[in-house]
Amino acid sequence: MKVRIHKLFQNLLDSVAAEPEAVVGFSNAVPQKLGTFLADLDPDLxxxxxxxxxxxxxxxxxxxxxxxxxxxxxxxxxxxxxxxxxxxxxxxxxxxxxxxxxxxxxxxxxxxxxxxxxxxxxxxxxxxxxxxxxxxxxxxxxxxxxxxxxxxxxxxxxxxxxxxxxxxxxxxxxxxxxxxxxxxxxxxxxxxxxxxxxxxxxxxxxxxxxxxxxxxxxxxxxxxxxxxxxxxxxxxxxxxxxxxxxxxxxxxxxxxxxxxxxxxxxxxxYAAAIGRARRDGAANLKTLDKFVASHPGLSWHRPQAGLIGLGRLENGGDSDAFARCLLNPPYRTFILPGSAYGEPRHVRLGVGGGADVNLNEGLNRMAALLTNWNQDQA
Incomplete structure (x- = not known):
């Protein structure tokens, strides 16, 4: 049984190699730290x-x-x-x-x-x-x-x-x-x-x-x-x-x-961790809602649950090309193209990751590209 690589994983491999400075669309909650578990661990395990x-x-x-x-x-x-x-x-x-x-x-x-x-x-x-x-x-x-x-x-x-x-x-x-x-x-x-x-x-x-x-x-x-x-x-x-x-x-x-x-x-x-993830996710979701609403070249259905959703590139174009452009200088920001899910006119937006993913800066860079992208597509 030989398996082929799916496009989502290929994009993740490419993004790591490119060393992005920001991520728009991180799919996990803020990572927990090992130190917070040490008091509950048995050193003789x-x-x-x-x-x-x-x-x-x-x-x-x-x-x-x-x-x-x-x-x-x-x-x-x-x-x-x-x-x-x-x-x-x-x-x-x-x-x-x-x-x-x-x-x-x-x-x-x-x-x-x-x-x-x-x-x-x-x-x-x-x-x-x-x-x-x-x-x-x-x-x-x-x-x-x-x-x-x-x-x-x-x-x-x-x-x-x-x-x-x-x-x-x-x-x-x-x-x-x-x-x-x-x-x-x-x-x-x-x-x-x-x-x-x-x-x-x-x-x-x-x-x-x-x-x-x-x-x-x-x-x-x-x-x-x-x-x-x-x-x-x-x-x-x-x-x-x-x-x-x-x-x-x-x-x-x-x-x-x-x-x-x-x-x-x-x-x-568990209750405390879910509570943190919900608070962090809700705050970032509010930020993304405002971002999408302020950019006519982008729309989405706000996710009802989870940390990701799909945003539509309203002026058309190829989400692969958009994602490649955003990953390259001067933007250096990773976003997953919707083609990874069979939706080539969409990109994946996410609210996870916390400060490490540099979401606000990533959105600023994405805004700059959206403006140029809209002009290019006109």
Whole structure:
């Protein structure tokens, strides 16, 4: 199984090499510091695996269920700790999807499912969200796309990259669509907990017997470097098959990632971290709202949740060309072109990262380019 590089990752590789001075569109909360964990660490901790369960530390899995609102719906055995949500998605897709299977997903959406289904030799059907419809997922089109031979439906909630959040009735209908054909329903929840004007949505692992929830500490908690995520599913065979598949890749979790994630997800600490991320994100979201409103060459639907959204280049042009120009001198600012998500007239805007990403300066430089870009496109 040979995988191709997806455009999002290629852009990230290019941006690191260019050493940008500012970032517009950072997708993680402000990174937490190791020093804040030291008082809770045991200096005699053996740097081996956890020695207790191949699924991950039991107390960590308990925290995962609690933060997802699944403690009364799922058991510890329904949770597998993984190397981020990306590995959780990989383990689910790789074990469930065979060559020739039909997989239905959303666009724009997280591109990992497209890379993996292509490598496996499965059929990928994409239901498009549309800017002019506020990035809602057209459920009538989803129902048409999901046929009796559909093996897996892959979605994200909040949507990555638009920040659109499913309403409770939409989730109910999506589950009904999946159940009508017996399809597995995987929903990536990496931005859950950062809803701006609504409560957190219910996790699909608690709504559907073939529902799979994935998530991580990366985005909302600013702990991407821990590479600690999870897969939740009430079907015991899915979890065990994922354990077996992982045995032949990363094998086991790293103990430091598990221990630090367990500390980070303790209820009081988790609440404080989410509170900080929400305050920081809301402040930057207000800044971005003002920025977009003041530039006629740009528009967006304010994300309902999460740290990123898609801005539309109103005067047309190629988002790849715009992003390349912004990354080069004199602007030296990174922005992800919407082509990474199949939206070539959009760019990804984000509110994460804190002071280190130099957002305000990046917006000033982007404003200068937008002015010139508008003139060039006229």
């Amino acid at each position: 053996p740097l081996d695996w956890n020695g207790r369960d191949f699924r991950g530390l039991p107390e960590l899995r308990g925290h995962v269920l609690r933060q997802a609102g699944l403690e009364n719906l799922c058991q510890l055995e329904d949770v597998l700790i993984t190397a981020g949500a990306a590995e959780a998605n990989y383990l689910a897709i790789r074990q469930l999807v065979d060559p020739g299977d039909r997989v239905v997903t959303e666009g724009p959406g997280w591109p990992q499912v497209g890379v993996l289904t292509d490598a496996i030799g499965a059929e990928l059907v994409t239901v498009r969200r549309r800017d002019e419809e506020g990035w809602t997922l057209p459920l009538d089109e989803l129902r048409t796309a999901v046929t009796p031979d559909t093996r897996l439906i892959f979605l994200s909630n909040p949507n990555n990259p638009t920040g659109r959040l499913f309403q409770p009735d939409e989730l109910t209908e999506i589950v009904d669509i999946a159940r009508s054909v017996g399809a597995w329903l995987l929903i990536d929840e990496v931005y859950a907990g950062l809803e701006w004007d609504a409560p957190r949505a219910a996790s699909v692992a608690g709504l559907y017997e073939r529902g799979i929830t994935t998530g991580s500490v990366s985005k909302a908690l600013g702990l991407q470097g821990l590479r600690t995520g999870w897969l939740i599913c009430r079907d015991k065979s899915v979890v065990m098959d994922a354990v077996i598949l992982r045995e032949n890749s990363s094998e086991i979790m790293n103990i430091m990632g598990e221990v630090l994630a367990e500390i980070a997800l303790r209820p009081d600490r």
